[in-house]
Amino acid sequence: MTLKLQPVQIATGSNDRESRLVFEDGRLVAVLVQLSSEHDSHAGHWFLEAGFGRVEDPHAPIFADLREAQAWIARQLADVDPSY
Amino acid sequence: MNPLIRKLEGFGPLSDQDRAILTSVSASGHLIGPRVDLIREGDAPDGVILIMEGIACRQKHRANGARQITAYLVPGDACDLDVALLSRMDHTITTLSACRVVRVPLDVVKRLMEEHPAIARSLRMSTLVDEATLREWLVNVGCRSAIERIAHLFCELLLRLQVVGFASEDTYEFPVTQLDLADTVGLSNVHVNRSLQELRRQGVIELKGRTLRILDRQRLKSIAEFDAKYLHLGTRAAA
Structure with missing residues (x-):
């Protein structure tokens, strides 16, 4: 599995703008956004703004860096659920 | 009392x-x-x-x-x-x-x-x-945006706390953590934080420590489309 990250700016209606579109084999699987200084202790960390398919999780953790975020996304994608 | x-x-x-x-x-x-x-x-x-x-x-x-x-x-x-x-x-x-x-x-x-x-x-x-309020909360998480959900909750609490003497005309103690608030309105902590910042930026609320002051009640009500009828307060619904 190869994840590709594409930098993009997102209009979240807040100061959180710096973002990455995350693609797996050319398909968009997630949107990550870097949290601004408004988020105190989480400033600079990455938030799963949107996840698609298996990556969707309203209670996803906040990631310290992009490497951690990608590892989590890869785990979600690899987690084969027999009900699918 | x-x-x-x-x-x-x-x-x-x-x-x-x-x-x-x-x-x-x-x-x-x-x-x-x-x-x-x-x-x-x-x-x-x-x-x-x-x-x-x-x-x-x-x-x-x-x-x-x-x-x-x-x-x-x-x-x-x-x-x-x-x-x-x-x-x-x-x-x-x-x-x-x-x-x-x-x-x-x-x-x-x-x-x-x-x-x-x-x-x-x-x-x-x-x-x-209580049942009417639960219905309203269901509408909140099902039909309202992040900022609208929080605005609605803040409007409701102002009235409920005023009735029992725990809120002034525009201020009350809101001892609820951001994580608890997130689990109340069905949002991530990040979305709650963004919404609170936006309400502050617009000059609608001021949240200092645990004290919530509503600076622009009309604007807050209008964001939430708040209608107090479900609280059945009768003439007490001055807000």
């Missing part, structure tokens, strides 16, 4: 004797710290829980640790008048802040309902309003 009496009197007149019995029923009580379960899902109900100070909540947990807060209990709120009819609790009641909590024994509740018709009527009204 006693928040239970204030609340119930709002639904209909009470006699001096009614007031005296409510004072005595709510007189004892324990100070309980924040994040303490008052009764857990699966427990057998052992009385009606009455909140006299602070804020508690009803909540449901998922096996994965996620939870949804489905109601706030503010001073004067009693939960589940007819809880004696249930053999097991289907949700958990937990303090969000430090609270003064009274457990009214089931036989005392039964006597109140049978021997004091005015109190019984107001307690039943209060149960109907």
Whole structure:
């Protein structure tokens, strides 16, 4: 599995703008956004703004860096659920 | 003044004797710290829980640790008048802040309902309003955007706390953490934070520590499309 990250700016209606579109084999699987200084202790960390398919999780953790975020996304994608 | 009496009197007149019995029923009580379960899902109900100070909540947990807060209990709120009819609790009641909590024994509740018709009527009204509020919260998480959900909750709490004397015209103590707020309105902590910042930026609210001041009540109501009718406050709904 190869994840590709594409930098993009997102209009979240807040100061959180710096973002990455995350693609797996050319398909968009997630949107990550870097949290601004408004988020105190989480400033600079990455938030799963949107996840698609298996990556969707309203209670996803906040990631310290992009490497951690990608590892989590890869785990979600690899987690084969027999009900699918 | 006693928040239970204030609340119930709002639904209909009470006699001096009614007031005296409510004072005595709510007189004892324990100070309980924040994040303490008052009764857990699966427990057998052992009385009606009455909140006299602070804020508690009803909540449901998922096996994965996620939870949804489905109601706030503010001073004067009693939960589940007819809880004696249930053999097991289907949700958990937990303090969000430090609270003064009274457990009214089931036989005392039964006597109140049978021997004091005015109190019984107001307690039943209060149960109907709890149900109406739950419907409104369902609409909130199902149909409103992040900022609208939070604005709606802030409007509702202003009125509910004013009724029992725990809010001024525009200010109240809001001892709810951002994580608890997120689990109340069904949003991530990040979305809650963004919405609070946006409400601040627009000059609608000021949140200093645990004190919430509503700077522009009309704007807050308009963001939330807030209509207080479901609280059935009658002439008390000055806001």
